Amino acid sequence: MAPILCMRGITKHFPGVLANDRIDLEVEEGEIHALLGENGAGKTTLMNILYGLYEPQEGEIVFQGRPIKVSSPHQAIGLGIGMVHQHFMLIPVFTVAENIILGLRSSRGLVLDMEQVQRRILDLSERYGLGIDPNAYIWQLPVGLQQRVEIIKALYRGAKLLILDEPTAVLTPQETRELFHILRSLAQQGTSIIFISHKLNEVMAISDRVTVLRDGRVVNTVLTRETSQTELACMMVGREVVLRIERPPPAPGEPVLEVNDLHALNDKGLPALEGVSLRVHRGEILGLAGVDGNGQIELAESLVGLRRPTGGKILVKGRDVTGSLPSTLIRMGVACIPQDRKAIGSIGEFSLAENVILGSHDQPPFARHGLLNRQAIRRYCQHLISEFDVRTPGVDLQARALSGGNLQKLILAREVSRPHDILIAVQPTRGLDVGATEFVYRRLLEERQNGKAILLISTELDEVLCLSDRIAVIYEGRIVGEMRAEEAVAEEIGLLIAGSRREIGIGRRDESRSTADRKNSFAKETRERV
Amino acid sequence: MFERRAQPHGTLASVILIAASLILALLMGAGLVALAQVSPWEAYRALFYGAFGRIYGLVDTFVKGTPLLLAGLGMVIAFKAKVWNVGAEGQIYIGALFAVWIGLYVGPLPWWLHLPLALLAGALGGGLWGLIPGVLKAYLKVNEVIVTLMLNYIAILFVSWLVHGPMEEPGGFMPQTPRVATTAQLPPLFPPTRLHAGVLVALAAALLVYFLLFHTTLGYRIRAVGAGPKAARFRGIGVERTVVQVMVLSGMLAGLAGANEVLGIHYRLLDGISPGYGFTAMVVALLGKLHPLGVVAASFLFASLSVGADMMQKIVHVPIAISRVIQGLVVLCVLGTEILLLYDLVPLRRLHQRFSSLRFRREG
Ligand SMILES: Nc1ncnc2c1ncn2[C@@H]1O[C@H](COP(=O)(O)OP(=O)(O)OP(=O)(O)O)[C@@H](O)[C@H]1O
């Protein structure tokens, strides 16, 4: 096999940051090449350079044997380089076909030849097993399919090399399996793929080779079959990581968050919550497991005051707060790490300092009598940055310049450093590297030790199993099962999540394995994440 | 070709870029002037002479710049919050009406009470005219562009009716009110020129708006609502309340501009007190990059261009249309620098790098 892509000596500085430092990367034809590295290691930057979004200060790129200069995505696409971003660039009210030809020239001048377009889309879809209907509207499609539309879009434009930046972060396990199937079939037929992920088991499962970045430099490129998760983790972080989460026995106190028979509609006006009841105690983590889109977002939004429930009650520390404003809930001690860190969790144009006072901008010491104390704000931000290890050149950086993981740490820092009794964490480790994930887990457990009530909403079963004291499963807007963690069995939860309506009450579990056995199997799974 | 910068350029680079873009606009304008068969050199001499060469021109620049500055500051507040107030013109008229009302019918009062009261009334009038679309937008989701635009007509025609009827000067020949009491007038600074204390009011307002936006919690809320409405709502900022406050503040500054015109120039209410200041104010706000201090420069620059253009027409007979085009070019060029502030022009940067590496080698 000949290399289809050679990047040599790529260097890119941003003010105060050396994001890429003489990076070499080689990708063979038909290879699935994984790119691995901590948050802020420079993966996205490197890919943005390849895709023409950034210009490197040094280095050269050879693609299909020819040295190339890519100075715009348009040019990259013309050369046969396609990229699927984490935030899709699709127009919801257009059909799949319309989205795919957007920006392309019609073979018939000013007239669109939709039939031919649809035929080509169907061809591609069949060839790689994508299962895409060209006439479906984007807004009707689940995230997994939207992602495949992005993939087809790139293939339609003749992509020989496909870049996928953290494609699995937004997928369900089932969708991930399907994506891997597609990727394999693409690779078999000659398309090269660069695959970015923080999940080592995925990297082990899908890639042929792995390149590990650390602090903007290449640590090593290895054959996947000759390495192991432990070795990769070690290369990434520079030390041995064991995701060993010590969970002291729970000591739950009185309930501080009670949800009774909550009903709410989603954005389309359809029922999203149909009678959810939950109870979270002090010093306890309640994990809410479930596949994305079963009402988790609507629940979280109702709890922080962004969505008005249509029925039921929310009690915080015994007080009815149903339908209260976000500001009231913040004052009542409800903190939240939202699922969307860019649009909801932070303000991209604001500096880090301005971001950390969101929600307490009118509280002393940040403000007195309506006047901001900029010194105090900056000092506070400095303090959070060092305590939560946010990698940034300074507090005046705009939040949008932070890498995904670092922005997440900043939001976590902001929320748990404000006085609070309840923490609602929605997908708190999405897009985080192992080290950062471990850090977030530790902080969540620390919160628990400090007597906070934590509602962990996650689509990752491992995460729920490893952190929770109690586990509830949500399916189609209802709680379909609830159990204590030491009684939980991964397989059973898996069935519940998938909507198999087996009523699971406490005491009706698989008794064939001893508790110790099950504990061991969790420990094993947890370690596999590393 | 372009690459988004990590951070926008600093102040110094911005100032240099803007100055360069001004020069570019004037160069393009020179081409147009030449097309009109006038020597660009002569034309620009006339323009600069008109705007800065004589004391009257200079005074005119300040006099015309003052209402632009005040209303422009109002636009900055609105646009920062991404609230599209296009009703400054109407707010100017209502502000003028309120100020004149105090000047005519309240008193006698000592000047140190009467003048501030009249200015305050002007601001309140404008604020009231902003409150209406603000409330409609915030609580009933009515598009503010349409409402503010319509309110312009109502304000202008209402004032016109008043000065033709109920408030008309008894026994006068012109459709205008009587003169306001001298105690309510903005005192001239250098008589006999028209320069009056309004310019000081406007400059003070610029400092206040700067302070408001960057050093108060209200300013923080305003900017947060504009830059991240979802995040702002999520973290407890009352978006609706802020939108209403923004519209009121924005209207107050426009109202102050109206008060400034009637208390400093005309001393009475009449038709056409604003030749479209409320609309030019939007351009000025954008030209000043939505920064209060930028708007100070932009409003006086814009005023000087229009004062100078008059002279250009008088002395070298450049059609007034061409000077309008030059004004348009200035706006376009300065707004065009936005892209250079946010993005790097890659070839330019490469040149810069080569230059700095050369220098480095020589030093090394
Ligand atoms: N536009 C930018 N301006 C300034 N700094 C930037 C910019 N983009 C990235 N950086 C910095 O460059 C470094 C590398 O960022 P990059 O986004 O490439 O990391 P990453 O490996 O993709 O991390 P993650 O896993 O968190 O997505 C980070 O320190 C980041 O703060």
Ligand SMILES: [Mg+2]
């Ligand atoms: Mg990234």
